[in-house]
């Protein structure tokens with residue numbers, strides 16, 4: 001799929017960024033009672049370094065399933081997933097957890113913070129699974145990322161002492177603290193009011209531009225879609241259209257892998 005981000009007017013790419021996640025001919029079938037639900041149907045998609053990409057589509061079109069498979073939270077019924085060129089099919093749950101911890105950060109619409117931990121402890125949490133990172137390095141990273149998301153003053157607050165937008169900022173810091181290459185965000189603004197949602201998207205965009213972190217977020221909100229640079233429209237478990245924003249204008253083409 002030709003979705004390289006570039007500034008040329010004709011959309012042709014001069015440099016080809018590295019593929020971070022590739023999913024190839026991926027299908028996902030859920031068994032529901034005696035019925036099969038085809039959540040994804042032979043999807044092939046590349047996520048390249050530096051993307052700020054929206055997976056858009058109506059409820060039930062397969063957005064969350066796609067993100068979960070990209071992030072190795074779930075496994076495909078058919079097809080293959082490559083993370084930084086490595087085929088992760090057949091890896092054990094521990095191996096997948098290790099790949100996830102070092103490459104991929106997640107943001108969820110319900111924030112998913114641990115309620116008994118403070119903001120700084122929530123951000124520190126994924127680093128505790130990385131024994132090679134010293135206590136001093138952990139402290140330094142936690143401070144840096146809380147500062148990056150504008151929450152240095154709230155380090156000791158627990159999630160229930162923070163607003164929805166502040167909770168999502170903690171989740172963003174937690175997703176980045178492991179130096180993730182890509183952040184997968186499932187409807188990151190769905191539980192936030194319009195202005196707070198906008199400030200979260202502003203923050204994600206700033207991190208994308210300044211730190212070159214790749215973001216893939218799912219949404220069914222047109223305002224949120226419009227903030228992306230690349231857009232994949234999902235319908236009934238399949239990508240149908242690919243959108244590229246060039247000089248501020250969207251250009252859509254039928255999706256082809």
Ligand SMILES: Nc1ncnc2c1ncn2[C@@H]1O[C@H](COP(=O)(O)OP(=O)(O)OP(=O)(O)O)[C@@H](O)[C@H]1O
Nearest residue numbers: 030031032037039058059060061062063064065066
């Ligand atoms: N665990 C499951 N068991 C059975 N069916 C499931 C399961 N998870 C998802 N599905 C079905 O798979 C399809 C895709 O679901 P998915 O959650 O990926 O869609 P979505 O686009 O993210 O929807 P939403 O915007 O409502 O979150 C739907 O038909 C859904 O009902």
